[in-house]
Amino acid sequence: MENIPLLTDIVILMAISVPISILLTRMGLPTVIGFLVTGVIIGPYGFGLVTEIGTVETLSQIGIVLLLFTIGLEFSITRMLSLRREGILGGGFQVGITVLVVFAVGILLGYPMQVSLLLGFIISLSSTAIVLKLLLDKGEVNSPHGNLSLGILIFQDLCVVLMVMVIQSIGGKGASSTIEIARGLGLSIIAFFIIVIAVTYLIPRLFNQVVKLRNREVFILTIVLVCLGTALVTSLFGLSLALGAFIAGLAISESEYSDQIVADVIPFRDTFSSLFFISIGMLLDFHYLISNLPVIIGVVIAIMAIKSLALVGVGQILKYPLRLSIAAGLNLAQIGEFSFILIKMGEDFGLLGESLYQGLLASAIITMAATPFIFQRSSKIALGVGRRLGRHARESVKKSSLSNHVIIVGYGVNGRNLARVLKETAITHVIMDVNMERVREAKSGGHKAVFGDASHPEIIKALGVDTAKMVVVAISDPISTRRIVKTARDQNPAVSILVRTRYLKEVEDLYRLGANQVIPEEFETSVEIFARVLRDYRVPGNIIQNQIDLIRQEGYAMFRNPSIAGERLTKLTAILEKTVMDTFYVDKGCMVAGKTLAALDLRKKTGATIIAIVRNGEARTNPPADYLIEDGDILVILGSHAQLNQAFELLNEKCPA
Structure with missing residues (x-):
């Protein structure tokens, strides 16, 4: 009988993590917590149910690689370049x-300089895997604080290389000199740019060839090869494995294959990334945590306070x-x-004693476990604290005499296009954005623009x-959007408020807060998709516009009154199903x-209507009654299924084969 220890371990951890995750989900808690709890239970300091700990940890690293790969797919090189300010500065x-x-605190507590520096490195890094997953799940990656978080996380990942070299130099047996560290760092930076250029050039061309095979298995294998190969x-x-995977995703983010690749990778990503969180939980010595709980809680609070305050300072800079x-x-x-x-390197090099090693592990795991809870409330906490402490920001904007x-809030793509049109039509406007670079760009474009939080x-x-x-x-911050709408409505009951939002679920709340018009990107994208499909089929433009108007009228009415959404959706579907369009070629x-259209009298005889006639490649829409039909014309006919059948019977009688 075959005995595969790894298979047994995976079945055990899945069997425990699934019910725990279900329970926590029903309680409204993130699944990440369930994975961490599972790790504590099955780990060597828990019940010791897993024997192949090293293999599980290796598989968990694949989870991080796949996670960063899909994150790279959802960005673009252009957008990454726009984050250089957040990343570098x-x-x-x-x-x-x-x-x-942290170094100063370590020295004050009596730790040697090497240990204090190591503690500074450890605490300065944040969790790319957890934070980006939470931002993605909440749809806030493109928000202002999402951009700041992403830029800082990428910079931290790049710093890991330097930190490893420094630790090796201060703790390794073969200590490196400053020159060797600088040389190694320089080579890593050069290698980074070479890999970015090579991957950006090669990977899209590789997928172009693979797609031609029309073989899904080869396509998926190529995805895995590109992801893991670039990481290797x-x-x-x-450099880190995760950074390589991110670069690979970034290289194909602007290709036409990115959406399909994301769809194929997500099941693997979610499975392996869950192993990462479980493996983190397995490191925790629960007995040590309980016996030193007051001290560890104090350390956790101090760590999170130092990092939060440092980041607040960075944001203000x-x-x-x-x-x-x-x-x-x-x-x-x-x-x-x-x-x-x-932390592991510090223990191997003798920089961290057993007590400090376990204390750091426990503190790190607790901060990670607390992150989903803090994340759920961070926007509200920030709003409350910001309102009390942010008085100085209000003084930077002088009262407008306009x-x-x-008032345009947000100078992204939508705000920029709107401002350009308003300028060309001489309509007075003012722009506000929380990004100083965008404010400068707006001013250089001849617009009145101010920096601030509306x-x-x-x-x-x-x-x-x-x-x-x-x-x-027109901003990507749902919390700010709601507050701006409510504040604007409170201050001016007569002002017209138009809001662009990303998701349909936000429409009802925005209308309730006082918005006059809400444009959800999801809905407008769907309208644009079917409009382009109809254009490719050479459907006359007025018919396309009629369909767009109908969809928008019914759709936005549903958003305003969700209680009758089901009834209106049924009605809308029935209208669309009943209205059919077809074409008839007038042969020699x-x-x-x-004959003229009046002489043919198709509408009176069948109920169907000739809405356009295509002649020599040009469409004549809404032709008059005296319009003369000629050989080679294409009649565009609109009506129900029954009406079209009668119309085609009549026309076929007059046009025998």
Whole structure:
């Protein structure tokens, strides 16, 4: 009888994690907590149910690689370049400030300089896997605090290389000199850019060839090869596996295959990433945690306080609103997965004693476990604290003297296009954004633009909302959007408020808060998709517009009144099913040719209507009654199924084959 220990271990951990995750989900708690609890239960310090711990940890690393690969797929190189400010400046300040503070605290507590520096490195890193997963699940990756978090996390991952080299130099037997460290770091940076260029050039071309085979198995194997292969190559140059996978995802993010790749990878990603969180829980010595609980809780609070305050400071340096700085600080307050590598190195090199080693492990795991709970409340906490402490930000905007103007909140793609059109049509407008670079860009484009957070009542009041004709909110922060709508409505009951939102589920709340019009991206994307499909089938433009108007009228009415959504959806579906369009070619010898539409009288005889006639490749829509039909014309006919059948019977009688 075959005995496969790894298979037994995987079955055990899945059998325990599934019911725990179900229970926590019913309680409204994140599944990450269930995976961590599972790890504690089955690990060597729990019931010791798993024997192949090393193999499970290896599989968990594949989970991180796949997670970062899919995250890379959802971004673009252009967007990554736009985050250089958050990455280089934000990440540099965050890592530098945190390391310096922790180093100083370590020296004050009597730890040697090497140990204090190691503690600074460990605590400065945050969890890329946890934070990005939470941001993705909540749809906040593109929000301002999501951009700040992402930029800092990427910089931290790059810093892991330098940190490993420094630890090896201060703790390894073959200590490295400063010159050797600098040389190694320089080679790693050069290797990073070489890999980015090579991957960006090769991978899209590889997928172009694979897709031509039309073989799904080969396509999936190529995905795995690209993901794991790029991760392996980066690791050979001293960079992290996860960073290599992120680069691979980024390289094909702008290709037409990215959506299919994400769909194929997600099941593998979710399975293996769950193993990562379980393996983290397996490291925790529960007995040590219980016996030293007060001290560990104090350390956890100190760690999260230091990291949060450092990030708030970084946000203020980058001129982010205090509220967004606080939200990013709370979201990145945990110790990261790469810190476990540094902790293990510290133990191997004799820098960390057993007590300090277990204390760091316990503290790191608790900060990770607390992150989902903090994340759920971070926006509300940041909003409350920001309102109390952010008074200075309100003084930076002078009261506007404009009237009958448009206030544009957010200078992204939508805000930029709207501002350009308003400028060309000489409509007075003012732009507000929390990104200073965008404010400068708007000013250089000849627009009146100010920096600030429009969710503050004083800020939006200074924009002249009481005399404005319209407020257009086009930002990716749902909390701020709701607050801006409510504040604008409270200050000016007569102002027209138009809001762009990402998801249909937010529409009802925004209308309730006072928005006049809400445009959900999901819905408008679906409208654009079917409109383009109809254009490709050469459906006349007026018919497409009629369908668009019908869908929008019925659709937006459903959003405004969800209680009758089911009834209206049924009605809408029935309308669309009943209305059918078809074409009829007038061949030579057909008796229809030479007749006017009035003489044919198709509508009176069958109920169907000729809505357009295509002649020589050009469509004549809504042709008049005296329009003469000629050989070679294509009649575009609209009607129900029964009406079209009668119309085609009549036409076929006049046009025998």
